[in-house]
Amino acid sequence: MERDNGPGPVNDFTLPSPAKLNLCLHIVGRRPDGYHELQTLFQFLDYGDDITFRPAEEDNHDIHLEPSIPGVADKENLILRAARLLAGTQNQKLPGVILSVDKRLPMGGGLGGGSSNAATVLLGLNHYWQLGMTLDQLAELGLQLGADVPVFVRGHAAWGEGVGERLTPANPPENWFLVLKPACDINTGKIFSEQGLTRNTPRIKIAPAFEGDASRYRNDCEDVVRKLYPEVNQGLKWLSQFGPARLTGTGACIFGRFPTESAARIIWESKPSGITGFVAQGVNISPLHTKLTELT
Numbered sequence: 001m002e003r004d005n006g007p008g009p010v011n012d013f014t015l016p017s018p019a020k021l022n023l024c025l026h027i028v029g030r031r032p033d034g035y036h037e038l039q040t041l042f043q044f045l046d047y048g049d050d051i052t053f054r055p056a057e058e059d060n061h062d063i064h065l066e067p068s069i070p071g072v073a074d075k076e077n078l079i080l081r082a083a084r085l086l087a088g089t090q091n092q093k094l095p096g097v098i099l100s101v102d103k104r105l106p107m108g109g110g111l112g113g114g115s116s117n118a119a120t121v122l123l124g125l126n127h128y129w130q131l132g133m134t135l136d137q138l139a140e141l142g143l144q145l146g147a148d149v150p151v152f153v154r155g156h157a158a159w160g161e162g163v164g165e166r167l168t169p170a171n172p173p174e175n176w177f178l179v180l181k182p183a184c185d186i187n188t189g190k191i192f193s194e195q196g197l198t199r200n201t202p203r204i205k206i207a208p209a210f211e212g213d214a215s216r217y218r219n220d221c222e223d224v225v226r227k228l229y230p231e232v233n234q235g236l237k238w239l240s241q242f243g244p245a246r247l248t249g250t251g252a253c254i255f256g257r258f259p260t261e262s263a264a265r266i267i268w269e270s271k272p273s274g275i276t277g278f279v280a281q282g283v284n285i286s287p288l289h290t291k292l293t294e295l296t
């Protein structure tokens with residue numbers, strides 16, 4: 001599609017929308033509004049969705065998502081909500097855009113798919129509309145959409161505090177992961193409202209030389225999730241035979257850590273039937289930012 005006026009690229013472009021893992025997730029308190037205060041180590045995966053940005057016809061100022069994501073109403077979709085939130089900060093008519101998503105990440109899996117989609121749209125449209133907004137501005141905007149959006153906007157693996165929005169860049173080892181999606185859907189709100197959840201893990205004071213070795217740390221949601229979802233319990237039991245295995249976010253996805261791709265793939269080949277998943281490398285610079293640098 002060609003467009004011959006207005007700001008921004010005139011051709012379609014596609015940007016990655018990677019997954020995140022919570023290499024550890026500690027719940028250290030609860031805010032007066034009921035939200036939980038966390039300490040978490042975020043790392044990206046070189047695996048995720050792709051979002052394509054297609055300029056609309058000249059004089060068309062609409063923002064569309066085509067096709068919609070089955071099961072997600074457009075007005076709830078974080079892709080459209082992010083686009084409209086960004087457009088709303090501008091006092092000018094902006095060129096229209098047709099967004100489409102190639103969805104690979106399981107929804108509600110703890111991989112942050114929706115939040116990552118929102119961040120990719122914020123950065124992609126900032127590029128397309130040539131708004132020149134800074135990552136600080138976009139991260140602040142993104143936080144209105146979800147606690148995990150800022151880390152995807154900033155694009156560096158990080159130690160997250162608060163609800164995950166206070167970020168200190170970190171450099172955990174870029175291991176390979178086997179990520180499995182047990183056959184159950186887990187609602188984040190349900191897990192955070194469980195009575196038996198550990199909410200008083202002592203705060204860690206991160207030394208400046210923190211190297212991201214998460215092996216001493218855990219996911220505080222894991223015990224509750226294992227009790228409520230036998231599929232996750234089984235999956236973790238199976239995966240932990242081969243090395244450290246953990247839940248990401250509030251699940252349902254679990255991951256095992258491996259030093260090489262081939263080590264992860266060998267285990268992947270022997271996974272129990274009825275469980276889906278993928279092998280991917282943990283990366284400290286988001287693939288979104290790597291691609292954006294190539295575009296500009």
Ligand SMILES: C[C@](O)(CO)[C@H](O)COP(=O)(O)OP(=O)(O)OC[C@H]1O[C@@H](n2ccc(N)nc2=O)[C@H](O)[C@@H]1O
Nearest residue numbers: 022034035036037146147148163164188189192249250
């Ligand atoms: C679990 C993580 O994925 C870790 O990275 C995130 O903290 C999830 O953050 P999020 O996407 O903003 O979570 P949502 O799916 O919007 O949260 C659903 C519900 O979970 C509860 N919730 C969520 C995050 C948090 N830090 N404390 C909470 O108590 C709130 O009741 C919220 O209404």
Ligand SMILES: Nc1ncnc2c1ncn2[C@@H]1O[C@H](COP(=O)(O)OP(=O)(O)OP(=O)(O)O)[C@@H](O)[C@H]1O
Nearest residue numbers: 077078107108109110111112113114115117148249
């Ligand atoms: N673009 C989107 N992609 C995926 N889910 C979306 C999107 N927009 C809205 N949602 C809604 O958000 C819910 C959570 O999806 P998401 O994939 O972000 O979960 P998650 O991986 O558990 O995230 P987190 O780790 O941040 O809790 C979905 O069940 C869906 O209803």
